[in-house]
Amino acid sequence: MTETYYVTKEQLGLIEELKEEVYPLHVLLTKSNRYEIIKVELSSEDEKALLRYLGGDETIEFKVKEQLYRLWRIDDCDDRTYMRINGFGTPDWTPHKDEAFTATREEIPKWTNPAWEIEKVEE
Known part of the structure; x- marks a missing residue:
């Protein structure tokens, strides 16, 4: 084995x-x-x-191991917020990067829009 x-x-x-x-x-x-x-x-x-x-x-x-990425943006208070998928399966936001939605580089563009930036996840 x-x-x-x-x-x-x-x-x-x-x-x-x-x-x-x-x-x-x-x-x-x-x-x-x-x-x-x-x-x-x-x-x-x-x-x-x-x-x-x-x-x-x-x-x-x-x-x-596959490199993972997450989406982030700056909110109204100039704080970095991260995209997450909520309990209903829809995009939401969180200030905690460890709760952010992470995916491969191929999957991330499916979720991005002009409001979000892409960053590498460093473990």
Whole structure:
């Protein structure tokens, strides 16, 4: 059974680059600044999986997680508000970004209008 871990596109590129090295762990340790971005979002379990993957474990797989976006606008009080979908399934607004409607870049334009701006969701 394959274990799948989701990383950013940039992280996946660096992981694949490391995988191609003759001694990937040595490169990871000696050029840590270059590969620091890999470590930033990995939990201890993810780190263990990365080491197993670099060591040749074929039951580990890394995939790119999809970038999510949300819509925002400035309200009458000059505060940033975010679009959300209410209990009736219609667009509404909230001042809390963690309650905002998030979707892929392909889905977001279906909901946008001149009042809303698009931003990347940073996790």
